Amino acid sequence: MIKVEHLYKNFGDFKALKDISLEINDGEIVSLIGPSGSGKSTLLRCIHGLEKADKGTVYLDGERMDPADKAKYAAQRRKMGFVFQHFNLFNNKTVLENCMLAPMSVGGKSEEEARAIAMEYLGKVGMADKIDSYPSRLSGGQKQRAAIARALCMNPEMMLFDEPTSALDPEMIKEVLDVMKELGRQGMTMIVVTHEMGFARKVGNRVVFLEAGEIIEENESEAFFSAPSSDRAKDFLSKVFYD
């Protein structure tokens, strides 16, 4: 479970996040949506600690995440897998090596153990036949599935996705969303920044709508899409749905 309390984040004078409070329960799939520049990535990155919030607190399973408490903080962060828009696979490593590095160097696994773990998750995302490929030889969809497998190899309790399909060609979006859907079905807690409204509506349980660094609306997915209560959410939805 994640709890965000009164989070603020500035970049210089610019207020990227203003007083964000949010709770995500175990097994829940929360979609973060909102216009470009509204602070979705910043919020996700603050939750993981890739960005340091200026004010506010993140609690993981009821315990405060405190960067000053280094060992504990590192252990907490390891419970969260992170998937980037641009995959960020290690360019100088094969798919298999990408997946084995952290389990071996961070998780203390032996080479055989790490290989077994990597093969298991690469199999699950349908990448078993690409284990020896370098990232540059993969399609975007394959890269993202490998990146998801890499994060899963650290056995995280929850997964944070920052626009996982935004850099993909249209025909590859579904293969990645399918992997995410299956993850959710198996009970993974997920926070997903996405522009895939179909995914947010059908797979996600809840929607958090951000604009200009503030949470404007928060609702069950179906309710949000069928009857958004705020004008700004209505306006946003009217822009993303073409009809």
Next chain:
Amino acid sequence: MADIFTAENLQFMLKGAGFSLLLALGAVAIGCVLGIIFAIFKLSKNKILNFFGNVYVEIFRGTPMLLQILFFYLGVPVLYQRITGTRMNANPYIVGLIALSFNSGAYQTELIRSGIQGVDKGQWEACETLGISYKTMMKEIILPQAFKQIIPPLVSEFIMLIKDSSLISNIGALELLYSAQVLGKKYYDYLDPLIIAAVMYLTMTIVISWLAKKLERRLSVSD
């Protein structure tokens, strides 16, 4: 003039060329280690480490190489004697290697720093989210990618070192240029030994450039 081209003399010069190559190889390797350390210093958030990184680079890039060689060969023994009270005999080969290494290290610091900065930010963030330690990240991800980008300037650096190793002749190490001078003195003919030396330097530098191009092509195939 013909009697200068004996097998013995050519062998003498080839040996000198071998020393030049070894000195350059040793210096590029030691300089690389220094370059990695000081590049990390320069990129560190720690102000003291930044300072040491900057001072090192400025000193060795801002003073003549010959001065550095003479400093290590003639200056350091005096310093040693002042501090310990005992004399130290400097070996010109070792001193030459040290001087070349420190000099090359300063240039390689800047190369490696720019290589590291050229690695996509996402690679660092991926390591961070996976909990990978700074050391593992540098060794496994960042430095390999940084080096791949800076192969061409590193090769230029190596070629410079082969040429600059000739400065070691000033402290009496029998590298290629000094070998030529020795023969020149012996035969009262500097022209032929110097031409032979030039041909040998050129052979080394051309072969190295050619090998580097092949290596680069091989590496670009792997990704």
